[in-house]
Amino acid sequence: MGKIQERPDGQGQIMIAGEDELAALAHTLITDKRRLTKAERDLVSTEITFTEAELAEHREAIRAGGDPLGEAFCSIRSPEVRRGQGATYTPPAIVNAMISWASGEETEPVRIVDPGAGSGRFIAAAARAFPQAALVAVEIDPLATLILRANATILGFVERLTVAIKDYRDFALPRVDGPTLFVGNPPYVRHHDIERSRKTWFTEAARSFGFPASGLAGLHIHFFLRTRQIARPGDYGAFITAAEWLDVNYGSVLRKMLADGLGGASLHVIDPKARPFTDALTTGAITCFRVGKRPAHFTMRTVDSLDQLTPMTAGQAVDWPTIEAAPRWSIFVRHGAPEHRSDEIELGELFRVHRGQVTGCNAVWIEGPQARALPPRFLYPAVTKARDLLAAGVSLADPAALKKVIDLPVDIETLPADELKAVKAFLKWARKMEANKGFVATHRRAWWSVGLREPAPILCTYMARRSPAFVRNRAGARHLNIAHGLYPVQPMSDAALDEIARHLNETASMASGRTYAGGLVKFEPGEVSRLRIPDMSSFGATA
Incomplete structure (x- = not known):
């Protein structure tokens, strides 16, 4: 008998310790083995054996409509591994x-x-x-x-x-x-x-x-x-x-x-x-x-x-x-989708909604000890996690509470000598971290240039078990791809921006997003753009 152990729940069901035992058990239960492929045979160890009582237990469970071997497979091979x-x-x-x-x-x-x-x-x-x-x-x-x-x-x-x-x-x-x-x-x-x-x-x-x-x-x-x-x-x-x-x-x-x-x-x-x-x-x-x-x-x-x-x-x-x-x-098929009113327009008529930038390697491009010698002008306060916005409430005012993201220019050779020396020293370390090899880095104009967008006047979360949080960005913060930025298509006054953010926080419904298992709701840029707001005459505060 192999390493099969009695389960501690008192039900007498055996516990399979690994894939080798699971393969051996399945193989033993198969009567006609002539159809097995080489790939299947290669998984089987003939040194692992089972008692007739153990085999009978599994036969009984399978005949009763269960899938004990499949359940064992899901237990032994983790969801992370099976996901591949x-x-x-x-x-x-x-x-x-x-x-x-x-x-x-x-x-x-x-x-x-x-x-x-x-x-x-x-x-x-x-x-x-x-x-x-x-x-x-x-x-x-x-x-x-x-x-x-x-x-x-x-x-x-x-x-x-x-x-x-x-x-x-x-x-x-x-x-x-x-x-x-x-x-x-x-x-x-x-x-x-x-x-x-x-x-x-x-x-x-x-x-x-x-x-x-x-x-x-x-x-x-x-x-x-x-x-x-x-x-x-x-x-x-x-x-x-x-x-x-x-x-x-x-x-x-x-x-x-x-x-x-x-x-x-x-x-x-x-x-x-x-x-x-x-x-x-x-x-x-x-x-x-x-x-x-x-x-x-x-x-x-x-x-x-x-x-x-x-x-x-x-x-x-x-x-x-x-x-x-x-x-x-x-x-x-959606439950609870909001009704549209004739005096409303889609947010996308007034704003372009852009997902934040992907760094490709946060461990390198979010400021750490290795970035201390870099010129400060290349370090930008940025929203790097959703709780930055959730903690800010209706307004993000203090950039000091945010981490900084490194965004170097594409053409670094035109930098002053002292700055270029510091940048090259940092990039030497970044290469050791293989920040130049990822998919994102190899598809940029220069692998070292993250390409942050300009600050958006309104930022919003987009994935949570709640509707999005819309936050006025008075700190002038940049944002990574854990948030969306709302950019007006035409100049807009602070009062109008405040009122729009307030309206969205009060009216945005989870039903407008894309719901995943467990109630996690995701708002892609297109779904944010389709949120409804009153037309601009209701705000009376355009620039």
Whole structure:
């Protein structure tokens, strides 16, 4: 027996100490090992063994509908590590609701495809609901596929199962006589962690359909696009993903897909406060589609809890011309969105809203001991954290309370000799800190020049569990990318600026922002620009 230990909760359930033991346990539970790939076999240590009682315990838990090996996987491999592959396992309530929706379609699927199968939660539920269908699980992690095979062995659908250990974007699907159900939780990986070659694939694939493409699209959008490539008319599906695509620019490709050949049928947004994924701070939206058979209306709703998901036929029917004309889709599912008044205008008519500058390496560019010899004229008081604004209240008046950001000129060779000597000494240290190698630094005109914006007369926070705080910037502070700056498009008096900041603090609603799991609300510059204020005649104090 390996290092398996009894759990201290008195329930007699064993605790798996590491991935090697988890792989060995899954391997032991698999009866027919002939289908295992080399990648899976390489994970297995034959020196780790288990008692028959331990094996029986896991078989019983799996037959009862549990996923003990998947739970162990999520416990052993931390959310931070799993995030790199987008491995967020789906709660049973969501799985069951999505399979229930598929069960209500007119024609049963002859094949089910899960593009990011993990431990097989969707595949197992689909196997029960559709006992004649072929099952295809696509997954890049061989440890996850070992677990999936073990579950399939115990639940009795291993003979119907095909496991493909590869990237879904490379997966080819042969034709079958009948509909395919695509169902699952595509991995959520942000664009920063997607290889350039994959972004090129995404752009070219999207353009082949005439869709707009953005390199900022996350991996879940890539999976939707691959589904659009390999699915055929008559197929249908349901994916749960993060909900940001409803509003952000990179989500436009999915919005176009649903309006086009992917055939959007319904959308079910889970209120972020419900925490659809307990180990990931992300939103949840279930998108149902019928390939080549777009209904006349797209059914949309928000649910406050997971137990409200079923039946997934409920919601507001919105006609497609209305949806396609909307720049953001969250307006159709948002709770508590403020009403617009005829005597109001959008903030963006009077201000340009700019996110603060990204330094690329705060440890270097926010003043520290190494910057003491630099000329003071290159050190700028700046808002470097949100609490700088929250602590200031309605007005930021004292720059002495702020940290300073180093912003050197692009052309340092024209500096006086004494200043140039100090700057070069600092840059020598900055290179040792590799401040010249990051993405941000290598995309600047000069890697050492942060490029701070001029002081904005109004600053605002943009991510918190509250509405934004709007603060008058009387200190003339610069701001980093933890805040937004509001810049008037025309000169404006102090009295008018004071009144606008006061109005925004009193009226800005959390419903106007983008809500993430756990109630964290984010306001992008565009969302701040769309906040409503009275027209300027109400202020009576323009310059």
